[in-house]
Amino acid sequence: MEFNFNKAIYLQITDLFCDEILVKKWNNGDRIPSVRELAINIEVNPNTVMRTYSYLQEKGIVYNKRGIGYFLTDDAFEKTLKMRKEEFIKQDLPVIFKTVKLLDINFDDLKTLYNEFESNK
Secondary structure (H helix, E strand, C coil), X not given: CCCCCCCCHHHHHHHHHHHHHHCCCCCCCCECCCHXXXXXXXXXXXXXXXXXXXXXXXXXXXXXXXXXXXXXXXXXXXXXXXXXXXXXXXXXXXXXXXXXXXXXCCHHHHHHHHHHHHHCC
């Protein structure tokens, strides 16, 4: 994993983790990689992964079965989708709107570009 120095590593791991949930690589109730396993796979300190898991526990996305491991909650997908939408609306969308305004791009152009993007998938 390549990290961006403008954002805390544990939050970047959280983003990666949430992406895996949203593309349904992991489903509600699934057991997820252990702290050590994930740390090895993405080449970070286990404490950083632990911080990610603690954050996701606070958000109600994962839970720990002591001695067994970490699991996704029964509503992990829904909570992840809600959390990511809120982050996008608060953080990313204002930057996008500012850029659209600065570049004098209208919404009809955006709609056309979006439709082209969707048809090329």
